Structures are given as C-alpha cells and as structure tokens.
Amino acid sequence: MADRGASELSLPENWPAATPDPFLLLNRMGCFVWDLDTGLMHMDAAAYEIFDVLPEEYDNHPETLTGRIPRAESLHLDGVISQAMKKGRSHYGTYFRVRLRNGSLRWTHSTGFIKRDAAGRPRSIHGIVRDATEELSDSTALEERERQHASRRWQTGIVQSTTAALSHARTVQDILDVLKQKHGLGHLGAAHLVMGLVENGRIRVISEGPVDPFERHTLILRFDEPYPMPEVIRTLSPRFVETPQEYADSYPQLWPDVRRVGVTSGAYLPLIAQGRPIGALGLLYCGRTGFDEADRSLLVALGSSIAQNLQRAMFYEQEKDLAEGLQHAMLPRSIPGVPGADIAVRYRSAAVGRDVGGDWYDVVALPGGRVGVVIGDVQGHDTHAAAVMGQLRIVLRAYAAEGHNPAAVMARASVFLHELDTDRFATCLYAEVDLMTGVVQVVRAGHLDPLIRLVDGSCHRVPVDGGLPIGLSAEFGALEYPVRTLSLEQGQMLVLCTDGLVEHPGSDFDDGMHALAEAVAKGPRDVEALADLLCGSADERGGEDDVALLLLNRRGLGAAQSGGRFRQHVAPGDPESLAEARRMIRTAVRAWGAGADAGEIELVTDELITNALIHTDGSAVVTLRVLTGAQRRLRVEVEDTSSALPRRRDATRSEQSGRGLLLVDVLCDVWGVEARGTGKCVWCEFVVRG
Structure with missing residues (x-):
C-alpha cells in the first residue's frame, strides 16, 4: 500500500526548488506535499523558515514538527484535518501557533487541498503555510482569537x-x-x-x-x-x-x-x-x-x-x-402467620444488570405446630430462570404440604426439575421447624449453610452435609439427601439467605459468611428491622446477583399441642443419621412433657429402627406424634419397605438377638403392626403421665 501510494504521488520536477517562488516568498508562504500513504511530508525552503527549522533537522515526518506546535493547538490542527477527510471535504484551513527557537510564538495559517483517488479515499494533501503575524498583530484581535480557541477546547x-x-x-x-x-x-x-x-x-x-x-x-x-x-x-x-x-x-x-x-x-x-x-x-x-x-x-x-x-x-x-415484576409475581404474595414464630422475608434484585434472577423464599405452614421454610436460587439471570423458579417453588410447597419428610421433599423436587424441559439446576435449603419442640430438620442441596443467632446475640454458621443441587442429583442418581437435626431454643433465630447477600466482587466467600454473621449478631432483635438492615447493606454495596433472605425467630408455643409430629429418615449403614434420630427423639420427648419416660421411649424407638435396618434392605422412617383424647399419648411409628411381619420368639441364653419385641412389649403401653402399600409400619404408644 505504501509503495503504491508513493508511486502515485506526483511531485513537480526538482521539487522543492532551490529558489522559492517570488510570489510565495513575498507573502511569506511556504509549500508542502503530504503523502498520506507513506506518512511523509515534503516542504520547501519557505516552509522551513516559517517553522524555523533547518533542512538537516527535518526528516520528512510531520511528527518531527509536533514539538514546534503547542499541544492543544496541535490537537486542534489534527482535528480540523481529520474532520475534513472524514466528511469528504476537499479543502481545510485553520490558524495555529509555532514556537520559534528563541521560545516566542508565531501565528501561522495553513490551507490544504485534499486529493482523493477514484474511490474517494484521501491519498495526499497539497497545501501552503504562511506567517499570519501581521493580520493578527492587533492585540485585541489576538486575545479574542486565543479566547475563542481556549473556549472551543474547553467546551470540547x-x-x-x-x-x-x-x-x-x-x-x-x-x-x-x-x-x-x-x-x-x-x-x-x-x-x-x-x-x-x-x-x-x-x-x-x-x-x-x-x-x-x-x-x-x-x-x-x-x-x-x-x-x-x-x-x-x-x-x-x-x-x-x-x-x-x-x-x-x-x-x-x-x-x-x-x-x-x-x-x-x-x-x-x-x-x-x-x-x-x-x-x-x-x-x-x-x-x-x-x-x-x-x-x-x-x-x-x-x-x-x-x-x-x-x-x-x-x-x-x-x-x-x-423483570422485577415477573420475579415478584413468582414469589409468595404474603407469608402465612405462624403461631410461635416471628418470620421476615426479603427479596432484592441485583443493583447491577437488568436481568431477572431465580432467587426465592417460601414459608409453608404444616400441621402440629410445624413450619417449613425454603430458600433457593435457580441457575441463571433471565426470565427462564424466573419461570423455573416459580414452578419449583410450587412443587416444593406441594411436597412439603403432603407431609413428606425434608429429604423426600428435596429428592422429589430434584426429580421434577430433571424431568422438566430445562437445562437449569437450582441450589436450595429446606428446613422443617417444630415450634413446639424446637427441633429443626435441615436438608441442603448445594446451597449456603444456615446461620443461628443465639439468645445472647452471638451468631454462628451451622455446617450441614449437603447433596447435589436440585436437578443434578436426579441426573446423577444421587437422591439420598442427608438430614441434619438442630435444636432451636426459644429466642434463637434461624437465618437463611442466597449468595447475593454474601458474595461480592473481590471478596472471599468465607469472609462474606463471617461478615454476615457479625452483621446479624450486631443487628436488632426484631426480625423485620434486621431484615431491612441486612438488605440495606446489600443495596449500598451493589452487586450482580439477586438477594433472598428469610429470618425465623422462635418464640415457642408454650404447652404441648395435640397433633404435634416429627419425622426423621434413617439410611442403612449411616450411623450419623441414626444418631440424629436419637437426638431428635430425646429433644421431642422432653419438649412434649414426657421427660420421665424419655429413656424408655428412646430405647424402644431405637430397637424398632434397628430391627428395620437389620431385617430389611432399605431405609427406615421414624415418626413421633402426640395424640390427645381421654389420655395424652405419644405414638412412635417406624416404617420400612418390607412386607414381612415381625414375630416374637423366645431367645436362648446364648443367642444375641430375639429379645427386641419382648422389650417393646414390656416397656410400651400398646404396640402393633400395620400393612402399608410399599411395606409396613411398626408402631407403639406411651401414655404421657408427666
């Protein structure tokens, strides 16, 4: 390109002439030809004089002259030439100053003719540069022109x-x-x-x-x-x-x-x-x-x-x-009033970005003084994420209301999302809180751990073993969700949130969780005021993710209520889940006023669970409930997937088993077996005398 451009540029023979044109010389004008392809600009002797440079100081590159022109005016000159070429003009003209060897400034004026090829592309500029000192010698005119130049530069x-x-x-x-x-x-x-x-x-x-x-x-x-x-x-x-x-x-x-x-x-x-x-x-x-x-x-x-x-x-x-309207339409319009608990929920859309997110919360009132609380986040930030979130929220609510235990609720929701026509997955945490006993069963699917604020105001993160996110667990056949049993005393608060409240650019996740725990600890005791404080901090910080928050403060229900119920899934070969079931039994029995019989009830329930795990191939589900009538009773049910009924037998002194049902028969007031569609249920009841 440069060689072709150089060959097309035609200069007069012996240009520049050793003797300048008398007319140009008399008018203190110099000539130049600027080859735009090669970038070289040739000047005659008069032009050298106007710029106050010697021929040996100039290498035909216009950049060499930049030091002779004040920066602001150099930018102005470049802008005039660039605009003329961009807008297809054939001429341009402008005033600018040149700094001489002695440091003084000389006003000059340059006029150029832009030559273009057949396609209209500028190829060279032929022009003159002249000394404009005399026409701008009047100090008032000079000051006015300088003021106009400064004003234009300032406005630009x-x-x-x-x-x-x-x-x-x-x-x-x-x-x-x-x-x-x-x-x-x-x-x-x-x-x-x-x-x-x-x-x-x-x-x-x-x-x-x-x-x-x-x-x-x-x-x-x-x-x-x-x-x-x-x-x-x-x-x-x-x-x-x-x-x-x-x-x-x-x-x-x-x-x-x-x-x-x-x-x-x-x-x-x-x-x-x-x-x-x-x-x-x-x-x-x-x-x-x-x-x-x-x-x-x-x-x-x-x-x-x-x-x-x-x-x-x-x-x-x-x-x-x-997006925000769609998101809010997918969230619950209101949360149910739950006796024995103060609950606050908040949703904030991202401060940065316009896409809707898939964050959600939900509160499900359950029988027997229980409540299910949900926090979750569907992958992605678009209307599809919001649509998936809405469907998933309804499904989780339905499974919880049907009475499924937390692990089953999460597993069924994962299967639903996997079968849905979407490639999205979701993280979620579901907690079932018995407000009468304070027992909390938590299931986590790839989501953040919960936090608990104690009565003394301190707050800590509660590690919960979790499974894969909803949708992925069904895809990979990992539907066994571990259940963590917690104890929430009266006056303690459960804190659930999505990662938008914890993560922000440049911060570490653990640091974010620690900062959240500190904010909860220092915040007000009222759940509504604390929710406003936490979301207000997130609004000030900004971020690219939505925020969902759920706070539950347990006030307790006082006296035990009829219909109180608690369920726990116990997986085979999982000693931790068996230990969780034992802790749940112990806590529930004390809370229901049967503390005098706690040891016997725990022993019988443990025997029934052990029998189910040893003599069947699947897991067991243990349910405790309070029954009222002429007498107040505590009923224990252990379900398994085997249809084989248990039988009593007399064990010899050398045998290590065979005494379980005898123990059950002696310690409980009544027991029996019920056939279920997928197996059986062994139950027993204790009259609560406390």
Whole structure:
C-alpha cells in the first residue's frame, strides 16, 4: 500500500526548488506535499523558515514538527484535518501557533487541498503555510482569537467528558445526574436543564436546576401545545431562542416563567434515536444571548449522543421493571402467620444488570405446630430462570404440604426439575421447624449453610452435609439427601439467605459468611428491622446477583399441642443419621412433657429402627406424634419397605438377638403392626403421665 501510494504521488520536477517562488516568498508562504500513504511530508525552503527549522533537522515526518506546535493547538490542527477527510471535504484551513527557537510564538495559517483517488479515499494533501503575524498583530484581535480557541477546547473537553460519563449511565435519572453535575452541561453556561420524555402520546417534562423554571417540578405537555419542546419534537429540528424578546414573541405562555428566573436565551434539542423522537433537551441560559454556528453544531452533536444513551436507559428501565415484576409475581404474595414464630422475608434484585434472577423464599405452614421454610436460587439471570423458579417453588410447597419428610421433599423436587424441559439446576435449603419442640430438620442441596443467632446475640454458621443441587442429583442418581437435626431454643433465630447477600466482587466467600454473621449478631432483635438492615447493606454495596433472605425467630408455643409430629429418615449403614434420630427423639420427648419416660421411649424407638435396618434392605422412617383424647399419648411409628411381619420368639441364653419385641412389649403401653402399600409400619404408644 505504501509503495503504491508513493508511486502515485506526483511531485513537480526538482521539487522543492532551490529558489522559492517570488510570489510565495513575498507573502511569506511556504509549500508542502503530504503523502498520506507513506506518512511523509515534503516542504520547501519557505516552509522551513516559517517553522524555523533547518533542512538537516527535518526528516520528512510531520511528527518531527509536533514539538514546534503547542499541544492543544496541535490537537486542534489534527482535528480540523481529520474532520475534513472524514466528511469528504476537499479543502481545510485553520490558524495555529509555532514556537520559534528563541521560545516566542508565531501565528501561522495553513490551507490544504485534499486529493482523493477514484474511490474517494484521501491519498495526499497539497497545501501552503504562511506567517499570519501581521493580520493578527492587533492585540485585541489576538486575545479574542486565543479566547475563542481556549473556549472551543474547553467546551470540547466538557462534551467529551460528558459523553464518556453518559456511557456508564443505566437509568434516566443517571443521565440527568450526569448532565447537571459539576463537570456536565451546567458548565457550558446553562443555568437550568429541562428534559422532556415522550410517554404515551404526551411529553413528560422534568426540570433540573437551582430554581425550578416552571414552579412545578414535572409537567405533562401535548404535542400541539405552543412550547419549544413540543415544537422540536414535531419538527425534529433544534430551536435556538436567542433573546428575551424572542421568548416573549414566540412563546408568550412560557415567557412569564422564563422572565421570573432570569432566563435570556435557550437551546432546545430534539432527542432522536433510530429515526424517531424519544424526547427533547432544553438548556436555559441567564445573561447570555445568541448562539454562533460553532455553539449550535456542538450542542446538536451532543444532543445526538444524549439521545442514544437516553434510549438505552429507557430500554434498561423497561426491561428491569418487567423483570422485577415477573420475579415478584413468582414469589409468595404474603407469608402465612405462624403461631410461635416471628418470620421476615426479603427479596432484592441485583443493583447491577437488568436481568431477572431465580432467587426465592417460601414459608409453608404444616400441621402440629410445624413450619417449613425454603430458600433457593435457580441457575441463571433471565426470565427462564424466573419461570423455573416459580414452578419449583410450587412443587416444593406441594411436597412439603403432603407431609413428606425434608429429604423426600428435596429428592422429589430434584426429580421434577430433571424431568422438566430445562437445562437449569437450582441450589436450595429446606428446613422443617417444630415450634413446639424446637427441633429443626435441615436438608441442603448445594446451597449456603444456615446461620443461628443465639439468645445472647452471638451468631454462628451451622455446617450441614449437603447433596447435589436440585436437578443434578436426579441426573446423577444421587437422591439420598442427608438430614441434619438442630435444636432451636426459644429466642434463637434461624437465618437463611442466597449468595447475593454474601458474595461480592473481590471478596472471599468465607469472609462474606463471617461478615454476615457479625452483621446479624450486631443487628436488632426484631426480625423485620434486621431484615431491612441486612438488605440495606446489600443495596449500598451493589452487586450482580439477586438477594433472598428469610429470618425465623422462635418464640415457642408454650404447652404441648395435640397433633404435634416429627419425622426423621434413617439410611442403612449411616450411623450419623441414626444418631440424629436419637437426638431428635430425646429433644421431642422432653419438649412434649414426657421427660420421665424419655429413656424408655428412646430405647424402644431405637430397637424398632434397628430391627428395620437389620431385617430389611432399605431405609427406615421414624415418626413421633402426640395424640390427645381421654389420655395424652405419644405414638412412635417406624416404617420400612418390607412386607414381612415381625414375630416374637423366645431367645436362648446364648443367642444375641430375639429379645427386641419382648422389650417393646414390656416397656410400651400398646404396640402393633400395620400393612402399608410399599411395606409396613411398626408402631407403639406411651401414655404421657408427666
């Protein structure tokens, strides 16, 4: 390319001549030819003199002359030449100063002719440069020209910085904040900023400034009203009102307000995006009249930039409103009142980004003074994630209300999501809280561990062995979810949340959990106030993820209630689950007022569970419930998947088994066996005498 360009550039023979052209010399003019392909610029002797350089100091590269021209004026000269080439012009001309060897500055003027090829691409510039000292010798004219140059550079800098700031604005209010900030349009001399947005066939006008020029902060205008904004939106052309008299003559209805705040001129710009008006911008000036051509071009160009960013912000707000509306529609409209507990829930959409998330919470009232609480997060940030979340929330609620134990609820939900036509998975934590006993059964599917705040105000994270996220556990055949049994005393609080409350850019996950525990410990005891505090901190920090939060403070139910029930899944070959079942039995029996018989009840229940695990191939499900009637009784049920009924036998002294049912028969008041569709249930009852 460079070689071809060099060969096409035709210079006069023996150019530059040893003796300059007398006409050019008399007018203190020099010539140059700039090859745009090679980047080389050839100058004659007069040009050397004007730039005050020696031939041996110049290597035909224009960059060598950069040091001779003040930086600001060098940028201005480059801008003039670039604009002429981009807009297809054939000529350009501009003034600039050259720094001489003695340090003084000389005014010069350059005019160039841009030669283009057949395709219209600029290939070279032929021009002259001349000494303009005499024509600018008058000090007043020189100062005025310097002032104009400085003003243009200053205004250009304001426009560039404003345009850069607008690129980061996400909402309409963000754009207004950028335009009225210290380095925004206010420093172009405008005392007031007025923006009109086209909405539903009307113009909603918002005013910003030290004084409201309309006495009301917001106005609604029709397109046919006699005001500047409707006019520029109708005509798609800017309107410059240059004097107070023009305001009074053209817009008599607006003139009283304008005169009241001292406005003397105004520039109204249509904001056009994709060929249609989306609004208008008004800049009102106090103490200034008239707009020259440069002012008008500058403001019109800026209006175009504002329009593009404004449209992006309007799309952002529309999509965000739609996303948040969909998200909130998928969440429970209200949570049920649960006797014995104070519960607070919160959802906050991401501060950054406009996509909807899949975070959710739920509260399910269960029989017998129990409540199920759920916190979860579907993979992704889009409407599909929200749709999956809505379906999954309903399914989890249905399985919990049907009476399934927490492990079964999570496993069934995983199968449902796996069979759903989606590639999404979800993390989830489900806790079933018996508010009468304080026993909490927790199942975790790839989600964050819960936190518990104690009565003394301290707060700690509770590690819970978890399974795979919902959907993935069904895909990989890992549906056995371990159950962790906790004890929640009266006055203690259970804290469940999604990772948006813990994780943020540049932070470690463990540090985030520690910070959350500290915030809960230092926060108020009231669940509503604490929820507001935690979500307020998340709002201030910002982030790219949604936040869901659920707080449950146990107040207790006082006396034992009829219908109290507790269930625990015990897996074969899992001593930890058997130990959890024993702890659950011990805690429930004490809470139900049967502490005097706690040892016997625990022994009998342990025997029934052990028999189920030893004599069947599957797991066991143990259920404790309180029955009321003529006598208050505690019923223990152990279910397994075998249809073979247990039988009593007399064990010899040397045998190590065979005495279990005899022990059951002696210690409990009554026992029996019920056939179930998938196996059997061995049950026993104890009369509560305490």
